[in-house]
Amino acid sequence: MANIVEMPKLGFDMAEGTLSKWIKSENDTVEKGEILAEIETDKATVEVESTFSGIVYKHLITEGTAVPVGTPIAVVAEKGEEVNLDALVESKELEPTQAEEEKAEPEPGPTPAEAQQSAKEKEDNSLIKASPIAKRIAKEKKINLSEITGTGPGGRIVKRDVEKFKKAPGRVSFTNTSKAQVKHGVDEEIRISNLRKAIGARLTESRQTVPHFYITSMYDVAELLKTRKQLNHGLPEDQRVSVNDFIIRAVALALRDFPNLNASLTGSTITRHGDINVGVAVAVENGLLTVVVRNADQKPLKQISQEANAMISRVKDGKVKNEDIEGSTITISNLGMFDVEDFVAIINPPEAAILAVGSAKEIPVVVNGELEIGWRMKVTISADHRITDGAEAAKFMQHLAQFLEQPWRLFAQV
Amino acid sequence: MAIITMREAISQALWEEMERDEKVFIQGEEIGVWGGTYAVTKGFLDHFGSERVRDTPIAEAAIVGSAIGAAMAGMRPVAELMTINFAFAAMDHIVNEAAKMHYMFGGQFRLPLVIRAPGGGGRQLAATHSQTPDAIFAHFPGLKVVAPGTPADAKGLLKEAIRIDDPVLFIENATVYQQKGEVPEGDYTIPIGKSKVQREGSDVTVVAYSKMVPYSMQAADILAKEGVEIEIVDLRSLRPLDMSPVIASFKKTNRAVIAEEGWRSYGVGSEVAARIYEEAFDYVDAPVRRVAQKEVPLPYNAHLEQLALPQVDDIVNAVREVLR
Numbered sequence: 001m002a003n004i005v006e007m008p009k010l011g012f013d014m015a016e017g018t019l020s021k022w023i024k025s026e027n028d029t030v031e032k033g034e035i036l037a038e039i040e041t042d043k044a045t046v047e048v049e050s051t052f053s054g055i056v057y058k059h060l061i062t063e064g065t066a067v068p069v070g071t072p073i074a075v076v077a078e079k080g081e082e083v084n085l086d087a088l089v090e091s092k093e094l095e096p097t098q099a100e101e102e103k104a105e106p107e108p109g110p111t112p113a114e115a116q117q118s119a120k121e122k123e124d125n126s127l128i129k130a131s132p133i134a135k136r137i138a139k140e141k142k143i144n145l146s147e148i149t150g151t152g153p154g155g156r157i158v159k160r161d162v163e164k165f166k167k168a169p170g171r172v173s174f175t176n177t178s179k180a181q182v183k184h185g186v187d188e189e190i191r192i193s194n195l196r197k198a199i200g201a202r203l204t205e206s207r208q209t210v211p212h213f214y215i216t217s218m219y220d221v222a223e224l225l226k227t228r229k230q231l232n233h234g235l236p237e238d239q240r241v242s243v244n245d246f247i248i249r250a251v252a253l254a255l256r257d258f259p260n261l262n263a264s265l266t267g268s269t270i271t272r273h274g275d276i277n278v279g280v281a282v283a284v285e286n287g288l289l290t291v292v293v294r295n296a297d298q299k300p301l302k303q304i305s306q307e308a309n310a311m312i313s314r315v316k317d318g319k320v321k322n323e324d325i326e327g328s329t330i331t332i333s334n335l336g337m338f339d340v341e342d343f344v345a346i347i348n349p350p351e352a353a354i355l356a357v358g359s360a361k362e363i364p365v366v367v368n369g370e371l372e373i374g375w376r377m378k379v380t381i382s383a384d385h386r387i388t389d390g391a392e393a394a395k396f397m398q399h400l401a402q403f404l405e406q407p408w409r410l411f412a413q414v
Numbered sequence: 415m416a417i418i419t420m421r422e423a424i425s426q427a428l429w430e431e432m433e434r435d436e437k438v439f440i441q442g443e444e445i446g447v448w449g450g451t452y453a454v455t456k457g458f459l460d461h462f463g464s465e466r467v468r469d470t471p472i473a474e475a476a477i478v479g480s481a482i483g484a485a486m487a488g489m490r491p492v493a494e495l496m497t498i499n500f501a502f503a504a505m506d507h508i509v510n511e512a513a514k515m516h517y518m519f520g521g522q523f524r525l526p527l528v529i530r531a532p533g534g535g536g537r538q539l540a541a542t543h544s545q546t547p548d549a550i551f552a553h554f555p556g557l558k559v560v561a562p563g564t565p566a567d568a569k570g571l572l573k574e575a576i577r578i579d580d581p582v583l584f585i586e587n588a589t590v591y592q593q594k595g596e597v598p599e600g601d602y603t604i605p606i607g608k609s610k611v612q613r614e615g616s617d618v619t620v621v622a623y624s625k626m627v628p629y630s631m632q633a634a635d636i637l638a639k640e641g642v643e644i645e646i647v648d649l650r651s652l653r654p655l656d657m658s659p660v661i662a663s664f665k666k667t668n669r670a671v672i673a674e675e676g677w678r679s680y681g682v683g684s685e686v687a688a689r690i691y692e693e694a695f696d697y698v699d700a701p702v703r704r705v706a707q708k709e710v711p712l713p714y715n716a717h718l719e720q721l722a723l724p725q726v727d728d729i730v731n732a733v734r735e736v737l738r
Contacts, residue, residue: 132698
């Protein structure tokens with residue numbers, strides 16, 4: 001018998017989807033589980049599997065059409081079967097699917113941000129320690145030395161490192177993401193993508209309805225950077241832990257004592273979440289997504305790093321899974337790699353707070369009345385005044401120092 | 415091939431050259447009646463007579479100075495200094511006269527002179543009699559400075575030194591006179607100014623000469639058990655310094671250790687390292703390391719003396735270090 005394939009709901013807050021491409025044409029045979037079409041949601045392009053086996057009897061919408069979740073998009077029938085299309089579609093539309101949609105919320109999106117790389121790494125790149133022959137081979141093979149982890153003394157890149165190094169396929173370069181250039185004398189009109197639309201709606205709502213307040217703290221991250229360097233010594237790049245991984249774990253551990261900041265507000269109810277799921281804003285082309293490290297307070301740093309890296313590379317490759325970007329209870333936006341002093345982020349609703357992380361910088365500091373050089377990093381919390389107050393958020397920021405400034409605590413806590 | 419000691423190799427070279435050419439004669443302290451402080455010239459006096467085996471007063475300036483005069487007059491003297499430390503007493507003759515005579519007299523004179531001088535520490539002869547001042551003499555253009563590391567090279571290089579028309583300082587190392595090695599049969603010479611790969615390897619280039627050659631060989635055996643193959647380049651002569659085997663080896667291994675018994679500062683290692691950086695900079699994969707004597711006048715105390723001198727383990731550790 002004939003069956004209707006609907007626009008699938010790929011995430012609790014997905015309201016509509018655009019059919020970007022039909023993989024199976026009309027009259028193609030399709031097996032259950034085979035890829036039928038590609039759909040562009042608010043967040044990413046995803047492949048839609050057929051839920052039925054048979055022949056693609058009819059495409060009900062054309063490529064490029066956006067329809068609400070649950071809308072019939074295709075009919076799969078048995079071979080040779082005659083289908084009364086109108087009757088079939090009508091019967092389907094009568095089924096109650098509206099209730100779910102009301103719950104759907106606009107899409108997340110704090111301020112643009114990045115994970116993965118850290119300010120420290122950027123600093124190191126300005127003078128990469130590599131032996132002359134390593135530099136020479138790298139030049140010949142057109143390898144970027146900044147992508148290589150040195151295993152020589154003091155992290156020096158030596159010949160064996162360059163010889164062993166294989167270029168990561170399609171690795172995103174963070175230094176040159178924007179290829180767009182102003183076309184002089186020509187006004188360009190760009191159709192807003194679903195992702196940009198979602199970010200806009202979500203953040204407009206947040207900025208207009210959530211009473212934000214902001215607190216900035218400065219942390220001594222010398223130990224953190226040192227620990228990270230020791231931890232990464234001799235490791236290949238894909239196993240290295242980033243500064244952001246440290247921050248994820250530090251924030252998660254600090255949140256254990258601040259349930260009010262690991263919360264969300266719906267109507268007149270504050271929900272204090274039982275899990276600490278740390279969202280990390282990741283820049284993508286023309287927007288951003290938030291990947292979520294679940295129960296980050298209960299995971300070792302290494303695991304956090306691996307999970308975050310895996311999700312970030314899925315985001316970059318456009319192969320993000322829904323669970324990668326769902327269910328965060330707090331968000332971190334890190335612009336450290338862009339040489340940023342500090343900034344404020346817009347809360348990712350319905351969360352209670354977001355943390356905006358600046359660059360770790362070497363600056364003059366006063367220690368015991370003496371002027372010294374220290375590593376400092378500024379973090380700004382934006383919090384929802386309907387849920388929490390300045391004193392509580394300030395105490396949280398103070399508590400966070402324990403984990404950022406004494407990184408051994410990240411390893412001591414289980 | 416016969417296996418003989420370094421002492422025997424040097425002795426054979428002198429003997430054969432004196433037999434071959436009657437212009438060759440030897441002179442020095444205790445070389446005749448006593449047979450040489452290190453017994454290198456034992457039996458020479460009886461065989462060649464006191465005209466050609468001349469015991470001298472304890473006057474190094476006279477030993478070298480009269481040998482220079484004899485060389486200018488057409489003889490082929492081999493002057494022996496009991497130790498190289500006494501060369502300082504003949505410094506003006508060696509560096510100002512022997513090294514410059516041919517040049518300053520517009521080529522009118524040749525100086526077919528050999529000065530033999532054993533050096534090195536490790537026999538508790540205290541600070542003034544235990545030095546390795548090879549680099550000082552190698553500093554002067556006009557003087558050839560040879561310092562062999564194997565009996566075969568010692569014999570071939572000494573014979574060559576006697577036959578050529580230039581002044582040669584032939585530096586021996588007293589602690590390795592008993593070192594044995596294969597020596598080719600019959601008459602042979604080895605050209606001065608050619609470095610030689612004494613052992614092939616692919617991981618680290620170890621540049622050595624004189625006593626540090628047998629030491630490097632021992633280090634190589636230890637390192638081979640760890641899977642590290644060092645390539646030993648023996649300089650054999652410090653002036654002229656033949657860098658091409660060193661550079662060729664370094665371009666293969668990209669890492670080098672230079673071993674010398676003298677002090678590190680302004681030493682042979684400094685020169686070789688500088689040349690590596692100048693001529694093979696694009697092949698450097700790790701900083702070149704120098705193994706050398708601690709920068710102190712050599713202690714008399716046997717334990718301290720050994721601590722101050724470069725040892726086989728120092729070479730092994732330096733190789734491990736450059737391989738990090």
